[in-house]
Amino acid sequence: MGRAPCCEKMGMKRGPWTPEEDQILINYIHLYGHSNWRALPKHAGLLRCGKSCRLRWINYLRPDIKRGNFTPQEEQTIINLHEVLGNRWSAIAAKLPGRTDNEIKNVWHTHLKKRLNKNQNSGGDTKDINGINETTREDKESVIVDATSPQQFSNSVTTFDISNNNKDEMMSYEDISALVDESFWSDVVSVDNSNSNEKKIEDWDGLIDRNSTIYSYNNSKLYNDDMEFWFELFTTSRRIEVFSDIPEF
């Protein structure tokens, strides 16, 4: 495998993005999508490397980004998922709609890890970081499930009922991804240069077709990676006891 060539340093701007650059990137992606990040800055007229554009879009400009502090539930979800998935931030982020892997990583390193260490040092092994009694794995699991439902993604079937035996009414990992893939962003959004970024982003909420039938479950799909395995486990298992087999890390 060839080594990916580094971004051309010559003439490439680095550091914080300006509002003007943001607007250019947003407008371009609205119009043309982002099928080729490397070529994007050139076509859009940005003096940034494709990597930088991609990062800026994913971590900051994407319309479904949820700004603001993490809720206690979200924090607990991160902790629970981290216990299972480790430092797989993108996988954890996939379970927290509106949150980015970068953001979750930051929160983990700046808040949660410290709080956990503190709790452990103080012998608080029966409580979670929010001080909520954590008596069973079933309780813990319900927190993971609930965290996918609030705010933007409450518009579909994202409330995962682990007791629900009807897989046709549940979302697969791919289904969730489908909600936020590039075709979604590029297809449904029209450009309006007259408005501020924030306004436009707000307006995008709810554009997902709530009656969409894309949420069908594919029983025959294979487990492509661990993430899907765990997701499968979370969403289909009616027997919470299965988690008792998960080793503590």
Next chain:
DNA sequence: AACATGGTCAACCGCTAGTTA
């Protein structure tokens, strides 16, 4: 008021995996 320290978070770096020719 000035400086030191620590926390936060956006952005960058280097790597791997996947895709294409």
Next chain:
DNA sequence: ATAACTAGCGGTTGACCATGT
């Protein structure tokens, strides 16, 4: 089969800000 290339991921950095001394 393999080299070239891109996208995406996780680790790390550094600028900025708040707070403490």
